Amino acid sequence: MATSDKLIQVKNLKKHYNEGVIKAIDDVTVDINRGDVMVVIGPSGSGKSTFLRSLNLLEVPDSGSIIFEGVDITQPKGPDGKKLNLDVHRQKMGMVFQHFNLFPHKTILQNMTLAPMKVKGLPQAEAEAKALELLGRVGLADRANAYPIQLSGGQKQRVAIVRALAMEPDVMLFDEPTSALDPEMVGEVLDVMKELAAAGMTMVVVTHEMGFAREVGNRVLFMADGKLLEEGSPEDIFEHPQNPRLKDFLSKVLR
């Protein structure tokens, strides 16, 4: 699936906190191609989350640009000269969070149909049929009328993934999707992500699961201190690391 078709171009991205004392992202430039499964690794506080959250502008960068499907979404105005409607672009980028962030006052089905109905204007019946089909794919169709509180962590995260998929995004962003899970539930979530990758979805995944990075990723980014220090295929990164920071990091996580 991987072609050279650029889906997201990140150019000279910078994000500082505390008047520049903390450089959460320090001049990062990278292209994400359609069909890529890009895994972002690095030590805690290296800026992985900030980078990922900048892609859909949950975090507004201080400078640099994010060009998504040809449109620079960091600009106040779109290519047509009118005010840029960020929501239009955001709905094409699904996001999965460490803590699931399901809506607790809504059933699983309502969680999944809210955005398709309110944002895309899908009729309820259609939105529900689609939601049930997606839930079936992750083995949770029978939980459609349950509330999030009634599900296990692994089930919640699978719902969160298909909730994002219900908007038919062009790319899926994952921020440590398995870090809040009990170990026995990590596998079921990773399996869903693997299937998604196999189906050709473009994915950017921040994770500490090095096995997943190796097996599923086609590109790996290593970040430290807000900088993109090394980039390559899983083989490059894990078998032939160059940067001493990366070697040090790997020696700690791959014991």
Place this chain on the structure above:
Amino acid sequence: MLTSKGFEAAFSYWQLFLQGVVCTVSLSALTVVLGFILALLLAVCRMGRARLLRILAAAYVELFRATPMIVQVFIIYYVVFNGVKVLPGVKLFGFIRFDRFFPAVVALALNSGAYLSEIIRSGIQSVDGGQTEAARSLGLNAVQTMRFVVLPQAIKNILPAIANEFVTIIKESAICYTIGVQDIMSAVNAVKGATYRTGEALIIATVLYFCLTYPTSKIIEHFERKMRRGDIR
């Protein structure tokens, strides 16, 4: 001291007490509605992007929370409405003097708006930021996110505090007899003047206030329990 004769004498003015109850209830109910609308506006200003509005709303809230209610009522009545001269002398329900009642509603609503806005603000802030992030990343806009995701959760969190404020308003509205509003306290005053049965009149007033506030808090507690049950289901 308190005698059954005294209660009989006080009770013979039951119509005054009844009017007092009607007046106190209308005063409190109107105050809550107007106060809530004002509170929503204040909360939106305080959390909005416009710096000037943020500062003004914050100043308003602090001012009204830091000064005695009776001073606020007197300022509204004597200064703003110039001691009734600017208002029509209509009577609501055939007895409530509008020129006294209206300034009282305004003063109470301005005061409780300040308190309620803090309650609403804390309710909105009590909703996890991840909820907003999830909604926005699905493509919902700011208004949809507030309406479908944040507010439903916020209101559930603040229902007890709003109920509390309603009960507080019923009690504090008693101050309004000082500007001639014919509420329960003003009935006490009239009975006192006519019969000198102050103790008996006050006990009747106590019972009446209790009968208003206690069921109110119980009813809202009931709804609260029901909503909480909905949480677990």
